[in-house]
Amino acid sequence: MTRHNPGMTTDLTLHQRRREPTAAELDGIPWLKVLKSDQYERAVSDLKVGDAMPGDFVCRVGRPVTYWFGVVEGLLKMSSDNEQGQTMTFAGLPPGGWFGEGTALKRESYRYNIQALRKSVVAGLPVDTFHLLLDHSIGFNRFVMNQLNERLGQFIAAREIDRMNNPDLRVARSLAALFNPILFPGVGDVLRITQQELAYLVGLSRQRVNEALTALEAQGTIRVEYGGLRILDLEALRSHVVPRVA
DNA sequence: TCATTAAATTGTT
DNA sequence: AACAATTTAATGA
Numbered sequence: 001m002t003r004h005n006p007g008m009t010t011d012l013t014l015h016q017r018r019r020e021p022t023a024a025e026l027d028g029i030p031w032l033k034v035l036k037s038d039q040y041e042r043a044v045s046d047l048k049v050g051d052a053m054p055g056d057f058v059c060r061v062g063r064p065v066t067y068w069f070g071v072v073e074g075l076l077k078m079s080s081d082n083e084q085g086q087t088m089t090f091a092g093l094p095p096g097g098w099f100g101e102g103t104a105l106k107r108e109s110y111r112y113n114i115q116a117l118r119k120s121v122v123a124g125l126p127v128d129t130f131h132l133l134l135d136h137s138i139g140f141n142r143f144v145m146n147q148l149n150e151r152l153g154q155f156i157a158a159r160e161i162d163r164m165n166n167p168d169l170r171v172a173r174s175l176a177a178l179f180n181p182i183l184f185p186g187v188g189d190v191l192r193i194t195q196q197e198l199a200y201l202v203g204l205s206r207q208r209v210n211e212a213l214t215a216l217e218a219q220g221t222i223r224v225e226y227g228g229l230r231i232l233d234l235e236a237l238r239s240h241v242v243p244r245v246a
Numbered sequence: 247t248c249a250t251t252a253a254a255t256t257g258t259t
Numbered sequence: 260a261a262c263a264a265t266t267t268a269a270t271g272a
Contacts, residue, residue: 194254194255194256195255195256195257196255196256206256207257207258207259207260210256210257210258214257224256226254226255226256226265226266226267227254227255227256227266227267247272248271248272249270249271249272250269250270250271250272251268251269251270251271252267252268252269252270253266253267253268253269254265254266254267254268255264255265255266255267256263256264256265256266257262257263257264257265258261258262258263258264259260259261259262259263
């Protein structure tokens with residue numbers, strides 16, 4: 001697990017900067033496409049979006065669940081505070097990612113902090129609507145099931161990443177997670193992330209991340225672009241073993 | 247639309 | 260951590 005202290009305390013985005021979603025934003029919400037017209041209408045009318053500024057909290061540990069959240073644009077991080085008050089970052093959340101279905105299902109309280117790493121657009125579906133869709137839409141159930149299954153795989157992979165001491169491998173596997181097309185269909189071929197942001201997520205220095213990215217590019221699995229990364233070979237990122245540096 | 251300037255990001259030590 | 264180089268975004272004529 002990676003640790004760092006952002007030291008910011010802002011309020012929940014959907015409570016503060018809430019507004020109606022635009023057509024383009026609705027288009028970026030993957031599960032809307034599986035709904036039948038009446039359910040679609042209901043979902044769209046209940047959906048809210050909010051603009052999150054860097055450091056803003058989308059949700060916090062212990063707060064009662066109000067929404068099922070998704071990333072429309074930008075980059076969020078999922079983290080948790082340990083006893084010593086340090087922050088452990090579990091995962092980065094790029095566009096197209098929806099999370100918290102576990103807690104939404106059980107109507108519990110949030111088990112993670114979700115915070116914006118950069119200016120982002122966050123969407124939220126009220127829990128009641130979430131349950132309504134679960135009760136009436138097979139397509140929605142299938143989406144959520146897929147989501148849960150894929151995320152389980154991601155968490156198992158994350159534990160392995162944590163044990164790895166090779167920074168190149170850590171970066172590669174973390175990137176593979178961010179490029180997961182099932183969990184984050186909004187990402188596509190180019191992931192918008194700075195090397196500094198990636199460094200925060202994987203818990204390495206920016207220099208070391210830069211080095212790893214250069215190696216991955218030389219290997220032909222990604223291409224480094226200004227403010228983002230282009231995926232060329234996802235399978236290689238997931239499994240390919242980076243040559244040991246000695 | 248283009249040129250200039252500021253800001254952000256990257257590459258390197 | 261610091262710095263230079265590069266790329267993008269913002270500004271205004």
